Amino acid sequence: MTFLLLIGAAGCNDNTADRLSISGNIPSLEELSGVWVSSDTVEMEPSIRNFRGQALLNRDMTSISWFVSAPYSGGYHTGTLRVNGKTPKATSWRWQPWQGLRRGSIDGMDILSSTRMLFDRDAVMWQVDITNSDTVPRNLNLELDLIGFISKYGGDWQWWYPYPKMTGQVTKRDEEVENIRDHLGEEVFAKEGEGWELVDGKPRLVKMIMRWPGDREILSSSKYSATAENDRVFIRDTETEAIISFAVVTAPDTLTSRNSGGTASWNCTLAPGETRTIKYLMSYGDDEEAVRDNVTAWSSDFDALFAGIKKSWDERWEMIFRPGNDFISGCFPVLETDDPLIRKVYYTSPLTMLYLTNTNLPEHDKVFLTGGPRWGASITFYWDITLWSTLWAAVDPVMMKEHLSSWFAIDPAKYYGKDNFGGKGVGNGYSANYWARFQLIRDYINVTGDYGYLDEIIEGKSVLEHLEDYALNWQKISIYGSEGATDDMYKLADFGDDEWNLLECVPTYKHIVPSFNIGYAWMMRETAKLYRQRGDQQKADTLDTLASDMIQRILKLYAGDGVWNSLYPGNKTIEVRHCLDFAFFGKYIPDDIPVEIKEEMITFLYDELITDHWMRAQSLKDIAAEHSDRADHGPFGAFDGWPVDIMDALTQMGYPEKALEFYRAVEPVTYEGIWAQAHELWGENKREKNALVRIPERDWCNRESSSGIAFAQVVLKNFFGFYPGTEGEVLRAPDNFEFDGKLYHVLYRDDYYTLEYEAGKPVMKKEKSGRR
Numbered sequence: 001m002t003f004l005l006l007i008g009a010a011g012c013n014d015n016t017a018d019r020l021s022i023s024g025n026i027p028s029l030e031e032l033s034g035v036w037v038s039s040d041t042v043e044m045e046p047s048i049r050n051f052r053g054q055a056l057l058n059r060d061m062t063s064i065s066w067f068v069s070a071p072y073s074g075g076y077h078t079g080t081l082r083v084n085g086k087t088p089k090a091t092s093w094r095w096q097p098w099q100g101l102r103r104g105s106i107d108g109m110d111i112l113s114s115t116r117m118l119f120d121r122d123a124v125m126w127q128v129d130i131t132n133s134d135t136v137p138r139n140l141n142l143e144l145d146l147i148g149f150i151s152k153y154g155g156d157w158q159w160w161y162p163y164p165k166m167t168g169q170v171t172k173r174d175e176e177v178e179n180i181r182d183h184l185g186e187e188v189f190a191k192e193g194e195g196w197e198l199v200d201g202k203p204r205l206v207k208m209i210m211r212w213p214g215d216r217e218i219l220s221s222s223k224y225s226a227t228a229e230n231d232r233v234f235i236r237d238t239e240t241e242a243i244i245s246f247a248v249v250t251a252p253d254t255l256t257s258r259n260s261g262g263t264a265s266w267n268c269t270l271a272p273g274e275t276r277t278i279k280y281l282m283s284y285g286d287d288e289e290a291v292r293d294n295v296t297a298w299s300s301d302f303d304a305l306f307a308g309i310k311k312s313w314d315e316r317w318e319m320i321f322r323p324g325n326d327f328i329s330g331c332f333p334v335l336e337t338d339d340p341l342i343r344k345v346y347y348t349s350p351l352t353m354l355y356l357t358n359t360n361l362p363e364h365d366k367v368f369l370t371g372g373p374r375w376g377a378s379i380t381f382y383w384d385i386t387l388w389s390t391l392w393a394a395v396d397p398v399m400m401k402e403h404l405s406s407w408f409a410i411d412p413a414k415y416y417g418k419d420n421f422g423g424k425g426v427g428n429g430y431s432a433n434y435w436a437r438f439q440l441i442r443d444y445i446n447v448t449g450d451y452g453y454l455d456e457i458i459e460g461k462s463v464l465e466h467l468e469d470y471a472l473n474w475q476k477i478s479i480y481g482s483e484g485a486t487d488d489m490y491k492l493a494d495f496g497d498d499e500w501n502l503l504e505c506v507p508t509y510k511h512i513v514p515s516f517n518i519g520y521a522w523m524m525r526e527t528a529k530l531y532r533q534r535g536d537q538q539k540a541d542t543l544d545t546l547a548s549d550m551i552q553r554i555l556k557l558y559a560g561d562g563v564w565n566s567l568y569p570g571n572k573t574i575e576v577r578h579c580l581d582f583a584f585f586g587k588y589i590p591d592d593i594p595v596e597i598k599e600e601m602i603t604f605l606y607d608e609l610i611t612d613h614w615m616r617a618q619s620l621k622d623i624a625a626e627h628s629d630r631a632d633h634g635p636f637g638a639f640d641g642w643p644v645d646i647m648d649a650l651t652q653m654g655y656p657e658k659a660l661e662f663y664r665a666v667e668p669v670t671y672e673g674i675w676a677q678a679h680e681l682w683g684e685n686k687r688e689k690n691a692l693v694r695i696p697e698r699d700w701c702n703r704e705s706s707s708g709i710a711f712a713q714v715v716l717k718n719f720f721g722f723y724p725g726t727e728g729e730v731l732r733a734p735d736n737f738e739f740d741g742k743l744y745h746v747l748y749r750d751d752y753y754t755l756e757y758e759a760g761k762p763v764m765k766k767e768k769s770g771r772r
Contacts, residue, residue: 586649675708
């Protein structure tokens with residue numbers, strides 16, 4: 001791979017015509033929205049967000065579950081619509097950034113509902129259209145439950161944030177809420193099934209009789225008290241300060257209150273083709289007067305506010321691609337391409353970033369959440385966000401530095417991320433943490449040129465000293481010299497006997513594994529460059545020697561057939577056929593892989609992992625495959641960050657055309673909406689190359705997740721070669737490759753550049769629009 005830096009003086013003029021020409025490459029939010037999908041084949045319902053809160057739509061026509069907007073958190077659901085005593089179910093739905101849409105029908109009535117969160121405000125809004133599709137008039141009795149089962153919780157939040165149930169505050173994710181969601185409108189309140197329980201400290205599925213409350217019981221909960229006043233219901237939580245209100249904009253014939261909400265009803269006759277529209281909203285807070293004022297104002301201006309939600313999303317979407325905008329300190333690069341597949345995959349990434357942005361968490365003005373709903377209402381994982389660290393440094397370097405600096409107070413040996421509500425570390429000590437945090441800092445300083453950051457003292461050490469500690473942490477966890485670990489190979493890092501610190505669901509991937517040992521070797525090489533830059537040749541040489549010795553040991557873990565072994569104490573090796581080792585070899589030490597091994601790795605990748613439109617994280621031939629079936633890391637799907645890692649690895653290994661081919665192939669995965677925690681391979685052909693792909697509901701997967709933002713970094717880093725290094729290089733030209741397109745507004749060291757290919761090589765041209 002060739003290293004070069006070509007910065008031309010020519011650039012794009014800073015005038016309206018040029019700006020409009022560049023912005024014309026940006027697809028509309030309508031174009032990037034999900035398509036209508038059938039509820040009998042697609043598993044995960046749409047979500048809604050508004051930079052403050054999040055929730056999942058349910059399979060009826062109105063209710064939402066897993067509502068949360070810290071410090072407010074909702075239990076169960078918000079209430080269903082009944083038509084002549086029956087609860088219609090959605091037959092299809094569509095995700096759009098500003099709304100979730102549901103379609104259904106019942107007894108000759110077609111129903112279309114839109115659910116939206118008021119933009120950057122504490123409210124959810126509904127509009128439900130009920131149309132008589134019959135040839136005769138129909139008499140309708142409409143009943144709408146309004147359930148405000150919301151509480152306010154302070155303190156420290158975990159990935160498993162708190163929410164209210166009949167028994168009060170809980171954090172445990174069991175099947176109760178999910179069973180209610182599955183049986184809305186049905187007189188079913190118990191079943192035999194499998195639920196998650198902690199067994200020997202680890203989550204396991206166990207058989208049990210599962211029970212859950214019905215809506216009447218939920219509405220009668222003594223935890224709340226409610227009153228109905230002038231087409232409004234006010235609900236007061238007796239255990240916390242939460243105040244919830246529903247305003248029924250379409251005046252009901254009757255409105256009654258129960259403890260945790262109420263019921264609105266209408267009686268009407270619809271002529272053939274006639275539509276009746278029901279509009280209402282829910283708000284929440286801890287000041288009853290403010291809640292009353294809000295619901296009064298918002299209900300009186302419902303139509304304008306409801307329509308304005310899309311306009312506000314459109315404006316913020318356009319803003320993030322504009323240098324000098326008021327939302328992010330850089331801007332998201334604008335891709336120009338005639339390839340519709342590449343265009344869709346690329347622009348799904350900035351939409352994912354925007355959708356996962358929260359602006360109401362006290363630790364920072366702006367947070368990129370890792371995922372949700374159902375989880376993580378305030379959480380950032382290091383692993384997920386480091387997958388697009390180069391891109392983050394160009395998109396919002398000011399935010400990035402602020403977050404990086406705050407993380408030094410959190411021990412990477414104990415926590416995998418930060419709670420941006422309470423401010424503390426969360427989760428357990430992922431083995432990935434040291435590499436992830438190192439890479440984030442490395443990319444920040446190299447993209448911004450802020451090398452002075454290395455000398456800043458944070459938590460008692462300079463940033464450079466922290467980086468060296470991260471790079472050498474393997475020495476603390478090596479078990480060399482202990483019983484059963486006297487061979488030279490045991491000088492490698494041993495990540496322990498708990499697979500939950502690595503891939504969680506793959507029981508054989510533990511102790512000494514190639515991936516994060518490679519991460520340590522790479523960190524030492526990168527730290528050596530920093531010391532060499534400062535004139536400390538002796539320290540640099542020492543680190544380089546340690547890295548080279550480590551890589552030679554790692555290569556001895558080769559199992560043949562393109563895959564690698566885990567090494568346990570007592571010289572026990574177990575073959576693991578997983579994508580993670582492939583990714584780390586390719587991304588970080590491609591030039592150290594012997595040619596014959598590299599060729600066998602490529603064969604393994606395409607024979608056992610890559611499918612027509614996605615991939616398997618783990619081979620079906622892996623000895624632990626039947627015990628590793630989770631959609632993100634097992635044999636029937638992949639974490640959305642794995643294809644990104646594979647594309648990066650392919651490019652570094654000298655196969656950029658294969659990376660581009662894979663990039664184009666995943667475009668159908670975007671039909672449901674933005675990037676998720678994982679996409680699963682399903683259907684009768686799930687073991688074959690032509691397996692169907694969808695967002696999984698199983699395994700408590702996130703509907704949306706941040707790792708997929710890295711699909712845009714693939715274009716920036718791999719196809720245009722933008723990967724600034726410590727030694728002054730900015731562009732790495734992929735060998736024998738040329739990308740047809742341009743990338744505008746790439747921020748590098750306070751100036752914006754356009755990236756394009758000339759004479760078969762990528763070049764950077766400074767834009768006249770100037771500095772950040």
